[in-house]
Amino acid sequence: MREEFVLDTAVVREFIDDVRETIAGAASPNEACEALRPRFAELLADPNWLPAEYQAAAPQSGMGGGIGQWLLYRAEDQSLSLFALVVPSGSATPIHDHLAWGLVGLYRGEQDEEIYARRDGALELLERRYLVPGDFYALIPPRDDIHRVRTTSADTSVSIHLLTNDTGCVWRHSFDPASGEEKPFRSGYVNVACEDDPR
Numbered sequence: 001m002r003e004e005f006v007l008d009t010a011v012v013r014e015f016i017d018d019v020r021e022t023i024a025g026a027a028s029p030n031e032a033c034e035a036l037r038p039r040f041a042e043l044l045a046d047p048n049w050l051p052a053e054y055q056a057a058a059p060q061s062g063m064g065g066g067i068g069q070w071l072l073y074r075a076e077d078q079s080l081s082l083f084a085l086v087v088p089s090g091s092a093t094p095i096h097d098h099l100a101w102g103l104v105g106l107y108r109g110e111q112d113e114e115i116y117a118r119r120d121g122a123l124e125l126l127e128r129r130y131l132v133p134g135d136f137y138a139l140i141p142p143r144d145d146i147h148r149v150r151t152t153s154a155d156t157s158v159s160i161h162l163l164t165n166d167t168g169c170v171w172r173h174s175f176d177p178a179s180g181e182e183k184p185f186r187s188g189y190v191n192v193a194c195e196d197d198p199r
């Protein structure tokens, strides 16, 4: 696979360059996430870099609920991806994991985020957070890797994900809220295929 700048702009290229340099110089995921914070905050605060097409809902998406996962960048070895997750008002993602560390932050709208842990096969709700634009958090599995987000604003929410895998194309898990049962889950991206897609 080759490196893909789906959104090929100077802002995205400079951001990814900085991110790759920071990750290369960090001794651990924790250290990398800390070091990436100012640069990620800067991206979230920039109102102009993300075109409207990547802030649109997607009726036929793998997430359901009109939720659109738009790929903006991915690395040639699938070790890094940047994508926008668009969740219409009132919609919620399934409870899901990511299987990679990175940063997730809100760009538009408002969300409630619920973080879960697995305990004896069941799901335990650890925390509920209310997010407004500019808020962001680190995901470092296994801690904080299982969550669900719901858009609470009247407008669609858009969150920006910087994760160290090709999140839309890896097989990960969704979870039944009541039983905690996990199922194989692949969200896909609205705008690009995964390598082993049948289409």
Ligand SMILES: [Fe+2]
Residues within 6 Å of the ligand: 096, 097, 098, 147
């Ligand atoms: Fe997520």
